Amino acid sequence: TLSYWSDAANNPTSSVYGAPMIETNEAALWTWDARPYPDFPAREDVWSDAANWRLGHWMGGRLGQVSLGALVRDLCRAGGLPDALVDVSELSDIVPGFTVAALESPRASISVLARHFGFDAVESGGRILFRTRGRAPSATIRPDGLVGGKGEVMELVRGQETELPQALKWQVVRADEEYDAATVEARRTTVAADGVTAERFPLAASLEEADRRCRRALLEAWAGRETMTARLPPSMLRLDPGDVVSLDHDGRICEYRITRISDAGQRAIEAVRSDPDIYDMPPGNARSPRLSAPAVFGPADVALMDLPQLGDAVPAHRPYAAVFANPWYGNAAVWRSTGSSGFTLLDAIGQPARMGRLAADFPAGPTDRWDDGSRLLIDLSSGTLASVTDEELFAGANALAVESAPGVWEIVQAGAAALVASGRYQLTHLLRGQRGTEDAIGNPAPTGARVVVLDAATVPLSIAEADLGLPWNWRVGPGNAAPSDAIMQALTFTPNGRGLRPFAPAQARMRRLANGDLDLRWLRRDRALAADSWVLTDVPMSEASESYEIEILSGATVKRTLTVAAPTALYTAAMQTADFGGPVASLDVRITQIGALGRG
Structure with missing residues (x-):
């Protein structure tokens, strides 16, 4: 946008106030959205305008990307080529992300990009030109205008269908889905070939664009099975590799993209068939990303x-x-x-x-x-x-x-x-x-x-x-x-060590003796897990020694505490008289076993 309005032809100076229509040095970004990418636009259940992002004017999720031209120029610098010897002006695609996946030369990395985006690198005038495919024809050639020599002035060859893939599968990284791997596929259905070619690209891309480029690559392969070799006249010295020429032959006109030029005595070219329609295909169907919900933790x-x-x-x-x-x-x-x-x-x-x-x-x-x-x-x-x-x-x-x-x-x-x-x-x-x-x-x-x-x-x-x-x-x-x-x-x-405290005794009972004493008895329980076994002849003993305290109660008041070393105690008639003034018909007691930490 800034390049367009920086051109004086598009942004003339006003004859009234003496300034350009748009002050580009005062331009500012618009529609930088506070909603985080890729959640916006991925979460259509949250934001109703998310579908507009794909073709809209939002900058979020886009400013972090790099132009293909800038990436290729940077790789050329890494290979020792100064900017003056490199022309990337035709590379206008956008690269969301790229990884140099191995210890490889800059040339190998550029080859990966060229395969994916469909461009060529040619040398012309002492410079390296990176040229996009799908160009308009630069010249028209006819058999009668070619240079003769040994053999035919022109040779057309068509390759076997069976040598070509029926389908092409590309694996890329989804820039809008947490950088997960994803696959796109292009397939021809009415051909004799049945092979499948799979390729992996270490770059992030939207699946819609990756789908379009995969279809372009498959159709390029099928169109390119028709090749042409010819010798050009001196009038066509201006042609370089990457240029497209129209061949007027046998009443039909076909386009060929020059892949190689040899100037050994004669200007011989090699070219492959080019179909301009395959460079103007729509993107693939949109695929909504599946993002994992962010984990928001709270106190437990x-x-x-x-x-x-x-x-x-x-x-x-x-x-x-x-x-x-x-x-x-x-x-x-x-x-x-x-x-x-x-x-x-x-x-x-x-x-x-x-x-x-x-x-x-x-x-x-x-x-x-x-x-x-x-x-x-x-x-x-x-x-x-x-x-x-x-x-x-x-x-x-x-x-x-x-x-x-x-x-x-x-x-x-x-x-x-x-x-x-x-x-x-x-x-x-x-x-x-x-x-x-x-x-x-x-x-x-x-x-x-x-x-x-x-x-x-x-x-x-x-x-x-x-x-x-x-x-x-x-x-x-x-x-x-x-x-x-x-x-x-x-x-x-x-x-407090609840697990070390003895369990409460069970089945307490009282019997009055002939002399008026009360005989108190109970069953010992034990905290050991084995104590619940029905096959043991006796209850295990987890404590170092057996000891009990028996509290004689009158309501909430403790009248007397007895200490014994066996599950039996004697509350004598004399004790009853001292505590209650005489023999008692019933008695409230609290029996606890004593352990290492005290009462159970």
Whole structure:
């Protein structure tokens, strides 16, 4: 545009105000769009005018391209040719991108461009001229105007069809689709040939233009199977390779493009048939690019949970982390520090957890047997749940952690799962307070409380036992983000070693002896996963020694604490009289087993 208006013939000086019609030195770009390329125009679902970009005046996506002439000139400079010896004025095509794909000479790179764009390099007058094809004829020749010699004055040869490709396939790089490889194809259908030629070009291009150039190259090959050799008279010394001549012969006129001239005594030329129509074909059909949606990450939903031991391979003292983000980071990092800085990377989490929220209050229910009266209604952020058999349930399937109070998690297993709405599941046929979490049963657990599906995505944190009881600061977020990044979730969490605390004893009973003493007995439970085995003759012992504390209660008041080393205790008549003024008919007690971290 600037070249056009810089020409005085197109931009005359006004006789009124003495200046050109358009001040080119004050020109500015118009329609530089803030919408990013290639999203505009690729995302037609976002911008309704995207289809206009192809033939419109937008500069976005175009200014970063280079002209074919400038690229060829630069390659000539790399080969040692000064600009004065190179003429690229005819090369007006645009190159979105080009790669020198191998250790090759500038000439080899120019040959790749010449094949794709259809131009020739010729030497004329001591300069290298780069000439486009499809030129108008520079002269007309007739057999009677050619120079005679040995043999015929002119020789026409037509090659075999079977030596030509039926189809031509080109692979290019899509400039508008994240530089992915793409293929265009040109094919002739009514020919005897059946060969296919495939070529790869290390350049970026629009598929519409690549399709047009591929069709041009195939038709050039078919037109070029007709060749001509002749000897020109001295009057045609002006002709150079790349020029087109018209041959008037046998009542018809055909065009030939000169490919070689030899001046050894006579001016002999070699030429190939040229069809001007193949250089004026429309672009190929538009192909909308398929761009991947940009990943916009937000803070994750994170649950740091002090849970009982969930697997034999996991040390009992370790807490668990569940992380969910959509889209998923690919890898989530867990950092920790005792202060507000100096965070250390602790663990990496490779898959998102299935997390959700209670869609309704979750009431208390029975333990140690089926809870078929309660329902657990949850909204799951991702993933699915399915019903399982009782055998699968006993093997650990469909385990969930329900946060009945902040930091307090009940483990529930569900045998039946029904999808009642999008992402909403109703879970029934429940086992409550699993793995010794009956003390965490809410009454009720409120609507909106967090729920985590306990599977391989719930990861144990690799802390040491010495870290228990310390109020750590945590940062959780994308694996490639720094702990100080705004996207990181900041949490404070103190692991207390729930997995090391003994389970509550079971089946407590009381019997009055003849002397008025009360004999208290119970069954010991153990936190070891093997304790649920039905084939063992005795319950395993995970603690260093067996010890219990029994609190004698009067309402909320503790009247007396007994300490014993076996699952039995004697509350004597004298103790009853001292605590209650006489024998008692019923008794409220709290029995806890003592472990390395204190009461269970």
